[in-house]
Structure formats: C-alpha cells, structure tokens
Amino acid sequence: MSDPTPTDSNKESTAKKRSPSDFLKSVLGRPVRVKLNSGIEYRGVLACLDGYLNIAMEQTEEFGLDGQLKAKYGDCFIRGNNVLYISAQKRKGGS
Amino acid sequence: MATRILPLELIDKAIGSQMWILLRGTKEVVGTLRGFDDYVNLVLDDAVEYTPDPDDKTKVIKTKLETEILLNGNQIAILIPNGSGPPEDSLAAQSG
Numbered sequence: 001m002s003d004p005t006p007t008d009s010n011k012e013s014t015a016k017k018r019s020p021s022d023f024l025k026s027v028l029g030r031p032v033r034v035k036l037n038s039g040i041e042y043r044g045v046l047a048c049l050d051g052y053l054n055i056a057m058e059q060t061e062e063f064g065l066d067g068q069l070k071a072k073y074g075d076c077f078i079r080g081n082n083v084l085y086i087s088a089q090k091r092k093g094g095s
Numbered sequence: 096m097a098t099r100i101l102p103l104e105l106i107d108k109a110i111g112s113q114m115w116i117l118l119r120g121t122k123e124v125v126g127t128l129r130g131f132d133d134y135v136n137l138v139l140d141d142a143v144e145y146t147p148d149p150d151d152k153t154k155v156i157k158t159k160l161e162t163e164i165l166l167n168g169n170q171i172a173i174l175i176p177n178g179s180g181p182p183e184d185s186l187a188a189q190s191g
Contacts, residue, residue: 018130
C-alpha cells in the first residue's frame with residue numbers, strides 16, 4: 001500500500017540527478033523539518049527513516065498551523081503516510 | 096508511427112527546470128526539480144508552498160522553504176513542467 005520509496009535493492013533507471021533516496025541518505029542525522037498533510041510541522045534531528053517515509057526524530061518540536069510551538073518530545077515516531085514533505089533545515093551544506 | 100513518450104520520461108525531461116505541482120486538496124508547490132523516483136516522490140530545490148489562509152479562504156499564504164525538500168508522491172495530483180505557480184495567487188482548487 002501507499003508509497004514506499006525505492007530502496008537500494010530497487011535501482012531505478014529514471015533517477016539521474018538527485019533521487020529521493022539520495023536525498024534521504026544525505027539528511028540522515030541532520031536537523032530537518034517534516035510537514036504532515038494536516039499542516040502540522042515537526043522540527044528535530046532525523047534519527048532514522050525507511051522507504052515508507054516512516055520517521056524517527058530526536059529533540060522534536062511540534063508547530064501548529066499558526067506556526068506556534070505546541071509541544072516538545074525527546075523522541076518521536078511519525079508514520080510515513082502522514083508525511084507531506086521532508087526538508088533539510090536551513091544551511092545548505094552537503095546538498 | 097508516432098513515437099511514444101512515457102509519462103515518467105516527460106518528468107525526466109523537466110529535471111533542472113521549474114515545476115508547478117498541484118497536490119491533493121488545495122495545496123500547491125513550485126520548485127526546481129532535482130530528481131524523482133518511480134513513485135513520483137520529488138526532490139525540489141527552492142520550493143515555495145502555497146496554502147489557503149485558514150482564516151480567510153480567499154487569501155493564499157506563500158511559504159518559501161529555502162532548502163531542498165523531498166515531496167511525498169502520494170500527495171501529488173498534477174505536475175506542470177515550467178509552471179510558475181498559481182496566477183494572481185489564487186489556488187486552482189479554489190477557483191471556479
């Protein structure tokens with residue numbers, strides 16, 4: 001179901017420049033912003049993730065639709081089906 | 096016989112150029128396409144997100160994301176290569 005991103009075992013011929021799996025590798029362990037379909041945003045350090053975009057984050061901060069800080073979590077798990085996008089946070093280093 | 100072009104080839108040709116993306120629901124995104132996969136998950140640079148203002152639906156909130164993003168293909172409805180975003184900041188899903 002849903003949307004597993006191709007893993008290393010599934011080498012796609014279409015990706016030339018910078019494929020989603022390249023991106024995911026490059027943001028591992030870095031601060032990211034994760035926006036959900038609902039509009040809620042989570043910022044924290046990306047601990048690990050899989051091809052479904054399931055995400056484990058550390059030092060997580062939750063921001064509501066108004067952009068206000070709503071909560072903080074030490075660790076949190078986000079189920080991938082809720083993820084709209086993952087964005088590397090600020091500083092373009094490594095991209 | 097006419098040469099056939101696969102849909103993903105069309106997206107592949109658009110790599111490096113700007114792309115206007117309509118998502119399921121009312122959100123829209125514009126950004127420079129860096130790559131994609133078989134699920135049409137997209138890697139975008141300099142992405143701008145357009146969402147309706149929750150308080151006043153006729154207004155559009157424009158958010159510059161400033162970094163590279165990975166957009167979930169699950170949410171994508173329509174891709175418009177070389178699209179420059181919603182005209183007059185009115186979202187497609189809200190007009191007409």
